[in-house]
Amino acid sequence: MPKLTVHLYGPVPAKFMDLDLEFDGAFNLEMVERRLFEMYGDMIPKDYRTEDDLFNHQLVISGDAKGKRVGYDEKDISHLDAIWFVVPVGGG
Amino acid sequence: MQAKLLRINLTNQTAKIEDIPEDYLRDYLGGAGLAARYLWDEIPAGTDPMGPENKIMFSTGPLNGGSFPTSGRYNVSCLSPLTGIWLDASSSGRYGYYMRRAGLMAIIVEGKAEKPVYVVVNNDQVEFKDAANAWGQTTIAAIKTMQEESGLPKSSVALIGPAGEKQMKLACVMNDDDRAAGRGGAGAVMGAKNLKGILVTGDQAVDFAKADAWKEIVKDFVGKIKENPLTPALHGHGTAVGMAMATQTGDAPTKNWTMGGWDGYMAISGPAMTQTILRKHPPACYACPIQCGRFVEIEEGPYKMKGGGPEYETLGSFGSNCLNDNLASIAFANEVCNEYGVDVISTGSMISWAMECYDKGIITKEDTDGIELTWGNHEAIIALLYKIVNQEGIGKVLGQGARRAAEIIGKGSDAFTVHVKGLEAPMHDPRAFFGFGPTYATSPRGACHCHGYVGGWDGRRGMPEAGVPDEYAQDPHGLSGKGILSKAVQDYCTAIHSSIICLFTTYALGPTELAQALSAATGFDYTAQDVLKIGERVFNLQRAFNNRFGITRADDNLPVRLMTPIVGGPAEGFVPNLEEQLAEYYEARGWEADGRPSQAKLRELGLEFVIGELYA
Numbered sequence: 001m002p003k004l005t006v007h008l009y010g011p012v013p014a015k016f017m018d019l020d021l022e023f024d025g026a027f028n029l030e031m032v033e034r035r036l037f038e039m040y041g042d043m044i045p046k047d048y049r050t051e052d053d054l055f056n057h058q059l060v061i062s063g064d065a066k067g068k069r070v071g072y073d074e075k076d077i078s079h080l081d082a083i084w085f086v087v088p089v090g091g092g
Numbered sequence: 093m094q095a096k097l098l099r100i101n102l103t104n105q106t107a108k109i110e111d112i113p114e115d116y117l118r119d120y121l122g123g124a125g126l127a128a129r130y131l132w133d134e135i136p137a138g139t140d141p142m143g144p145e146n147k148i149m150f151s152t153g154p155l156n157g158g159s160f161p162t163s164g165r166y167n168v169s170c171l172s173p174l175t176g177i178w179l180d181a182s183s184s185g186r187y188g189y190y191m192r193r194a195g196l197m198a199i200i201v202e203g204k205a206e207k208p209v210y211v212v213v214n215n216d217q218v219e220f221k222d223a224a225n226a227w228g229q230t231t232i233a234a235i236k237t238m239q240e241e242s243g244l245p246k247s248s249v250a251l252i253g254p255a256g257e258k259q260m261k262l263a264c265v266m267n268d269d270d271r272a273a274g275r276g277g278a279g280a281v282m283g284a285k286n287l288k289g290i291l292v293t294g295d296q297a298v299d300f301a302k303a304d305a306w307k308e309i310v311k312d313f314v315g316k317i318k319e320n321p322l323t324p325a326l327h328g329h330g331t332a333v334g335m336a337m338a339t340q341t342g343d344a345p346t347k348n349w350t351m352g353g354w355d356g357y358m359a360i361s362g363p364a365m366t367q368t369i370l371r372k373h374p375p376a377c378y379a380c381p382i383q384c385g386r387f388v389e390i391e392e393g394p395y396k397m398k399g400g401g402p403e404y405e406t407l408g409s410f411g412s413n414c415l416n417d418n419l420a421s422i423a424f425a426n427e428v429c430n431e432y433g434v435d436v437i438s439t440g441s442m443i444s445w446a447m448e449c450y451d452k453g454i455i456t457k458e459d460t461d462g463i464e465l466t467w468g469n470h471e472a473i474i475a476l477l478y479k480i481v482n483q484e485g486i487g488k489v490l491g492q493g494a495r496r497a498a499e500i501i502g503k504g505s506d507a508f509t510v511h512v513k514g515l516e517a518p519m520h521d522p523r524a525f526f527g528f529g530p531t532y533a534t535s536p537r538g539a540c541h542c543h544g545y546v547g548g549w550d551g552r553r554g555m556p557e558a559g560v561p562d563e564y565a566q567d568p569h570g571l572s573g574k575g576i577l578s579k580a581v582q583d584y585c586t587a588i589h590s591s592i593i594c595l596f597t598t599y600a601l602g603p604t605e606l607a608q609a610l611s612a613a614t615g616f617d618y619t620a621q622d623v624l625k626i627g628e629r630v631f632n633l634q635r636a637f638n639n640r641f642g643i644t645r646a647d648d649n650l651p652v653r654l655m656t657p658i659v660g661g662p663a664e665g666f667v668p669n670l671e672e673q674l675a676e677y678y679e680a681r682g683w684e685a686d687g688r689p690s691q692a693k694l695r696e697l698g699l700e701f702v703i704g705e706l707y708a
């Protein structure tokens with residue numbers, strides 16, 4: 001059963017989360033996001049979501065552990081160990 | 093609107109109060125804008141930054157002194173001894189609040205004291221005090237000394253540490269224990285004047301022109317800031333949230349700006365700090381609903397300390413850029429910098445640069461007095477830091493900043509210095525967010541992320557009030573529009589620095605909201621476009637000041653290192669298209685090809701008074 005570590009840094013305000021998800025078989029980015037919206041959808045601000053309850057990728061970056069972008073066009077991302085969802089914040 | 097300026101002459105130990113002309117307040121606000129207007133008149137070409145003729149100005153603004161969110165701020169301006177050009181640096185805490193309660197919008201310090209002094213400003217009373225006890229003390233102890241000696245514990249002090257006393261060019265002005273007007277060496281100017289600090293306090297009422305509207309605006313804007321989704325991230329994890337995101341953005345410089353995809357980011361991130369050394373939130377900066385400050389404690393070991401926690405910039409400069417994933421050592425370095433009063437960005441940058449010099453064999457253990465300056469060696473980082481702040485051995489060279497240090501050390505070491513106009517770059521990579529390219533290249537104080545806080549827009553949003561569409565911003569590697577975005581953000585941030593509030597309000601408040609607040613505070617009626625025009629006016633006046641000191645188009649550049657592709661991480665292979673960006677930028681600014689604001693632009697902005705000198 002494929003597992004994926006999800007780092008959710010920013011889409012849910014003040015909750016920086018590292019969580020493990022399991023899938024029955026091959027999965028893609030949309031399936032991951034649907035799962036996250038089932039779990040945390042009511043906590044995700046409207047700016048960070050689309051009308052279809054997926055992440056607004058103009059503001060939420062999705063990438064692998066080395067920062068390579070992950071998009072909806074990849075049919076199977078089960079080879080990844082981890083995925084990040086980040087809302088960038090400029091430091092000070 | 094009425095406001096007062098206190099003029100202090102250290103040579104004669106005299107003080108006098110002046111009325112600030114109303115058109116200055118209307119057209120330049122306060123903070124950095126007011127400083128630009130005064131210092132254009134008072135710091136002529138040829139001024140020695142370390143001489144008594146240089147002036148240093150402390151200024152707050154029309155939004156300070158009440159309960160407007162983040163309004164404890166103040167600005168410090170002078171001719172920078174590090175860069176030889178314009179300097180403004182702002183700081184949070186409470187100093188700006190106390191200046192207004194003392195009845196002051198600004199303080200100008202002139203001349204040089206015969207021996208070390210500090211100045212006590214208590215409402216309209218000004219006293220020059222012998223600094224025999226405070227001189228030589230680190231900053232937190234010196235604040236206590238001045239407050240106890242003056243009998244004014246309810247006050248705020250802007251002061252220098254031992255580094256400023258030694259006139260080190262990376263020395264900053266500190267206040268409220270761990271807040272810093274960090275960049276550009278204003279602390280060295282105070283040291284050269286034999287001025288340890290200025291204590292301010294007062295109990296005067298601060299009036300806002302449209303009192304009822306003001307109260308409503310303050311309440312509304314506090315709510316807007318609290319509701320912004322980024323506020324809890326900053327509150328929960330401090331500015332160090334940025335380090336946790338470096339894996340995905342490539343923003344944090346790593347190994348002296350050469351690589352991305354480092355495994356150590358998370359170990360020194362905000363969440364790591366929260367889980368390990370965070371003890372509590374310190375007293376927030378005055379009237380701040382964000383409260384991003386940290387109070388950390390390391391209970392044992394060589395890095396035992398408690399105090400202000402490291403900001404993102406410290407984590408970048410002493411952490412990722414040195415390949416150092418030891419969080420305790422970074423917190424300790426931060427505390428040393430605060431106590432000695434040095435800029436964490438420039439100082440950490442000098443250490444990462446020295447590490448590369450060591451790695452390449454340009455400097456050796458003989459030069460470092462035995463310090464093995466290998467990447468990630470946190471003990472060596474701290475040892476070298478002490479050499480810098482105490483101005484010992486190679487620390488004397490590094491304390492002069494990247495431009496001068498590379499001239500002294502030579503052997504091609506200038507190829508990997510990372511500065512613009514002599515100011516070391518902050519911890520944001522223009523190869524990750526292209527908007528930093530023109531921003532760093534043109535900032536009036538050198539490489540700077542605050543004069544154009546483009547990180548709050550690039551990769552996120554445009555600025556509709558300035559006519560900048562989202563499409564110029566949302567792709568951080570976009571090839572068109574970054575010059576225009578940079579100009580708009582610089583103008584807005586310059587208005588923020590003149591108001592004078594925290595840049596973190598800009599996530600929730602735009603030029604429209606700033607105009608509403610300024611109108612209620614001053615009684616002048618401003619629109620969003622008026623606010624952006626004020627920012628543009630001040631920015632161009634600062635540019636004219638720099639033209640006076642020799643800056644031309646040739647100085648608007650990025651260092652070679654930032655124009656070289658990075659290895660690894662999400663920014664791998666990207667280099668900003670700087671020439672095209674600057675062409676956009678210059679056109680948007682209305683600047684001549686030689687780097688001067690055009691005469692037409694100067695007239696449009698009401699800056700006719702600089703034309704005679706710039707176009708003589």
